[in-house]
Amino acid sequence: MSEMCVDNPLVLMKDIVKVFPDGTIALRGVNFELCKGEIHGLLGENGAGKTTLMKILAGLLKPTRGEVIVKGRKVKFRSPADALRFGIGIVMQGLSLVPVFTAYENIVLGSRGTKPSREFVEKLMKEVGLIVPLDAVVENLSFGVRQKVEILKMLALNVDILILDEPTTNLSPSEIRELFKSLKKLREEGKSIVFITHKIREVLEVTDRVTVLRKGRVMGSVETSKTNPRELAKMMVGRDVELLIEKPPWRPNGVALIVDELEVMGDLGVPAVKGVSFSVNYGEIFGVAGVEGNGQIELAEALAGIRKPLRGRIVMNGDDITKLDVSERYNRGLAYIPEDRKVALIMEFSVLENTPLTEISYNKELVNRMGFMKIKRIVEKSMGIIKQYGVVTPSIYAPARSLSGGNQQKLVVGRELMKDPRVIIAVQPTRGLDVAATEYVRNLLVKMRSSGKAVILISSDLDEILGLSDRFAVMYNGRFMGILEPDKVTDEELGLMMGGYTYEEIKARKV
Amino acid sequence: MVNSRFTEYLVYIGNVALAILIGLALGALIIWLGGYDPVKAYTGLFETSFNPSDYYYFATTLSYATPVIFTGLTFAISSRAGIFNIGAEGQMYMGALGAVIVASMNLPSPLILPMALITGTLMGALWGLIAGLFRALRNVNEVVATIMLNWIAFWIIEYARNYGLGDPRRQEKTISMPVEGRLPLLVKNTELSMAFVIALIVAILVYIFMWRTKIGYYIRVLGAGVKTAKYAGIDPRIITLYVFIIGGALSGLGGALEICGRPPTYAITTAASNIAGFGFTGISVSLLGLNHPILIIPASVIIGGLLAGSRGMQIKAKVPLEMVMAVQGLIIIALSVPGFTFVYRRWRIKKALRGGGSA
Numbered sequence: 001m002s003e004m005c006v007d008n009p010l011v012l013m014k015d016i017v018k019v020f021p022d023g024t025i026a027l028r029g030v031n032f033e034l035c036k037g038e039i040h041g042l043l044g045e046n047g048a049g050k051t052t053l054m055k056i057l058a059g060l061l062k063p064t065r066g067e068v069i070v071k072g073r074k075v076k077f078r079s080p081a082d083a084l085r086f087g088i089g090i091v092m093q094g095l096s097l098v099p100v101f102t103a104y105e106n107i108v109l110g111s112r113g114t115k116p117s118r119e120f121v122e123k124l125m126k127e128v129g130l131i132v133p134l135d136a137v138v139e140n141l142s143f144g145v146r147q148k149v150e151i152l153k154m155l156a157l158n159v160d161i162l163i164l165d166e167p168t169t170n171l172s173p174s175e176i177r178e179l180f181k182s183l184k185k186l187r188e189e190g191k192s193i194v195f196i197t198h199k200i201r202e203v204l205e206v207t208d209r210v211t212v213l214r215k216g217r218v219m220g221s222v223e224t225s226k227t228n229p230r231e232l233a234k235m236m237v238g239r240d241v242e243l244l245i246e247k248p249p250w251r252p253n254g255v256a257l258i259v260d261e262l263e264v265m266g267d268l269g270v271p272a273v274k275g276v277s278f279s280v281n282y283g284e285i286f287g288v289a290g291v292e293g294n295g296q297i298e299l300a301e302a303l304a305g306i307r308k309p310l311r312g313r314i315v316m317n318g319d320d321i322t323k324l325d326v327s328e329r330y331n332r333g334l335a336y337i338p339e340d341r342k343v344a345l346i347m348e349f350s351v352l353e354n355t356p357l358t359e360i361s362y363n364k365e366l367v368n369r370m371g372f373m374k375i376k377r378i379v380e381k382s383m384g385i386i387k388q389y390g391v392v393t394p395s396i397y398a399p400a401r402s403l404s405g406g407n408q409q410k411l412v413v414g415r416e417l418m419k420d421p422r423v424i425i426a427v428q429p430t431r432g433l434d435v436a437a438t439e440y441v442r443n444l445l446v447k448m449r450s451s452g453k454a455v456i457l458i459s460s461d462l463d464e465i466l467g468l469s470d471r472f473a474v475m476y477n478g479r480f481m482g483i484l485e486p487d488k489v490t491d492e493e494l495g496l497m498m499g500g501y502t503y504e505e506i507k508a509r510k511v
Numbered sequence: 512m513v514n515s516r517f518t519e520y521l522v523y524i525g526n527v528a529l530a531i532l533i534g535l536a537l538g539a540l541i542i543w544l545g546g547y548d549p550v551k552a553y554t555g556l557f558e559t560s561f562n563p564s565d566y567y568y569f570a571t572t573l574s575y576a577t578p579v580i581f582t583g584l585t586f587a588i589s590s591r592a593g594i595f596n597i598g599a600e601g602q603m604y605m606g607a608l609g610a611v612i613v614a615s616m617n618l619p620s621p622l623i624l625p626m627a628l629i630t631g632t633l634m635g636a637l638w639g640l641i642a643g644l645f646r647a648l649r650n651v652n653e654v655v656a657t658i659m660l661n662w663i664a665f666w667i668i669e670y671a672r673n674y675g676l677g678d679p680r681r682q683e684k685t686i687s688m689p690v691e692g693r694l695p696l697l698v699k700n701t702e703l704s705m706a707f708v709i710a711l712i713v714a715i716l717v718y719i720f721m722w723r724t725k726i727g728y729y730i731r732v733l734g735a736g737v738k739t740a741k742y743a744g745i746d747p748r749i750i751t752l753y754v755f756i757i758g759g760a761l762s763g764l765g766g767a768l769e770i771c772g773r774p775p776t777y778a779i780t781t782a783a784s785n786i787a788g789f790g791f792t793g794i795s796v797s798l799l800g801l802n803h804p805i806l807i808i809p810a811s812v813i814i815g816g817l818l819a820g821s822r823g824m825q826i827k828a829k830v831p832l833e834m835v836m837a838v839q840g841l842i843i844i845a846l847s848v849p850g851f852t853f854v855y856r857r858w859r860i861k862k863a864l865r866g867g868g869s870a
């Protein structure tokens with residue numbers, strides 16, 4: 001591999017293994033090489049291990065095994081400060097600036113000893129072509145400018161190996177273009193850059209070389225000019241062994257949900273769902289695949305009524321529910337299993353107190369006319385969930401916090417299914433669960449579908465989508481790239497769709 | 512689980528004891544630096560608050576505990592919802608004003624007391640509602656809104672005392688509650704009236720409300736986060752309004768009870784001097800009582816003792832009033848530290864649990 005760099009590689013990571021204390025194996029023997037003056041893409045799906053690998057290089061994590069050689073010397077970083085001494089700096093996923101400080105204050109914040117003067121920072125900005133308003137308070141700056149501030153902060157620390165973890169996540173297309181220009185400028189200045197992303201298009205646009213990770217392994221390391229989207233897609237996505245889920249044949253039985261041209265605002269003030277249309281039948285699991293952060297959560301929240309859509313229509317069971325509030329939708333048979341268990345459960349509350357959370361707002365059986373909760377009814381319900389769904393807990397009076405992740409999830413799933421809903425929205429329902437719990441939850445969803453309910457399964461786990469869905473869509477940047485059936489699509493097509501190519505484009509051989 | 516909870520509370524009680532000692536020590540230092548005798552001062556303090564040989568003093572302690580139970584409950588309810596309502600002060604002023612207005616109206620005697628309490632409660636609720644509307648509809652920070660409303664309430668009662676509701680014979684106070692509108696004393700020749708019993712009952716009712724009713728449940732769900740509340744099908748704005756209205760009503764009732772049940776004046780005195788500070792002290796009471804309606808009761812007795820004992824310090828050790836206030840404030844702050852850290856730690860854990868970090 002080392003013949004790939006003209007000179008000796010600037011960074012060489014050999015056979016890196018990382019096992020987290022909880023037993024998660026994030027890296028399974030990874031080799032990585034960074035040459036001087038290149039932009040190196042690190043591509044992979046959610047959970048592939050990109051962040052972990054680069055955290056090791058930046059001194060934020062220690063490898064379980066393997067060695068790191070920087071500028072010809074074998075190193076064992078104990079802290080980010082150690083890595084900085086070797087000129088390595090990382091800009092983390094999710095920005096880390098102090099919002100109430102000015103850009104200048106943020107840039108010089110991390111410096112040791114004498115803080116860099118304004119003149120120095122201004123000169124630096126000119127040199128590398130990253131211009132930001134130094135006196136503006138960061139919280140008033142757009143995400144694109146903030147990203148530049150982060151980079152300047154690193155440069156002010158004399159970093160020449162710059163790691164950017166998904167820097168384009170919150171940026172608009174024009175900001176991305178700006179950022180790429182800056183990166184190329186930095187390359188001309190002799191800096192080396194690691195660019196983490198899961199967007200194939202971006203890799204092709206800005207990098208010189210790309211290393212693809214999948215599930216803790218390197219699937220390949222190639223020169224960008226010598227590869228194409230299809231090859232990268234195939235490296236990124238690979239179907240694992242088939243799931244052990246028994247699925248009776250698909251018997252769609254009437255339309256449960258129609259979503260028409262739905263547009264939903266995201267938290268950043270730009271639309272996160274940009275006109276999505278689909279329908280789901282009773283007796284069907286409809287999957288929504290895609291890399292996280294492409295509007296899936298916003299879509300789910302709009303369906304549940306938590307987020308008001310900007311435009312479009314949602315029809316459930318023949319009725320337009322677009323304007324109804326959350327509890328009325330629940331009342332009409334919608335159940336929502338959100339991605340974040342800390343939203344679905346109140347950790348300080350007992351299992352018992354968590355039981356009526358999504359039902360008390362509409363179910364008159366749980367509250368008497370004076371507004372008092374009917375504790376006896378709720379206790380019965382709580383016991384019922386625990387028994388029927390095998391939630392392991394010392395008692396219903398134990399705080400939810402004391403349950404294991406898998407049992408917390410069973411509690412959430414059990415609670416929602418106990419309401420006997422007609423339409424179920426499940427987001428990442430098996431995230432963080434062990435094999436047995438995963439299988440259990442998946443089987444439940446299949447059972448719901450086979451008993452005639454409509455299930456919308458949103459997941460970034462492709463195996464889950466392919467194994468469970470009857471039909472599924474791939475979501476990218478707020479849009480559906482296509483709606484397909486799992487066994488009629490190739491890995492390559494999947495990877496391309498997840499990377500932002502529509503099914504039509506792919507079929508038309510435009511890629 | 513039960514066990515770790517139990518030890519958690521034991522540690523907490525230890526911390527409170529430690530805080531009391533530290534507060535007393537710091538206070539002693541101030542007294543000593545001021546050239547007075549700390550031993551004498553503290554003897555005076557305890558003799559006039561928790562003196563076992565003269566129940567008069569303990570009665571006084573309880574009479575001081577009464578208003579801070581109400582303001583403590585106001586703060587506790589809002590904290591449970593994740594809201595920082597520090598407007599109990601102004602809400603209590605408005606409640607007291609409501610009672611004084613009723614006192615000025617020459618109502619038939621059996622109506623005076625109930626009308627005074629109802630009017631006070633409603634005016635407190637109204638004052639809370641204003642802050643609530645700011646927060647719920649315009650997302651104005653509740654701390655800013657309530658502090659401003661505290662000052663507005665202060666100037667309203669000062670204005671009322673000077674123009675219209677002042678005692679024609681005694682410039683320094685408002686009209687007093689007529690005898691028919693006063694609550695019976697629990698112990699003769701003390702300042703302790705039925706108001707204390709009402710406070711106990713209300714604390715218990717608040718407990719039941721928070722843990723047994725749907726609205727109380729919603730309030731606690733909101734405290735777990737807006738996201739969870741929305742997921743549960745709750746409109747956070749409406750629950751926020753409930754929190755402010757109920758909190759305001761409680762402090763308003765507390766204020767009205769000060770007028771109907773607090774000898775000797777049964778009125779508001781100059782610059783609200785006889786009710787000023789209870790709202791803020793209520794924050795300490797609530798923190799010391801871990802924002803729990805029932806634990807607020809013992810907390811209020813401890814802090815009520817400090818308030819009551821200030822006279823003793825002044826009289827027995829000749830410590831000037833200003834210094835007494837400083838020492839008192841110091842101890843009260845020291846006392847809220849363990850509660851604050853306890854609540855804060857829980858909140859941090861909660862937050863950490865929710866945070867998760869990036870993937």
Ligand SMILES: Nc1ncnc2c1ncn2[C@@H]1O[C@H](COP(=O)(O)OP(=O)(O)OP(=O)(O)O)[C@@H](O)[C@H]1O
Nearest residue numbers: 020022024026045046047048049050051052053870
């Ligand atoms: N501190 C941790 N403890 C346990 N497991 C962890 C920890 N950090 C990461 N993991 C796990 O390690 C694996 C790799 O995670 P990593 O964050 O490196 O992925 P990634 O490629 O950066 O994904 P993404 O695109 O979602 O950011 C995942 O399965 C993740 O759940």
Ligand SMILES: [Mg+2]
Nearest residue numbers: 050051093870
């Ligand atoms: Mg990552």
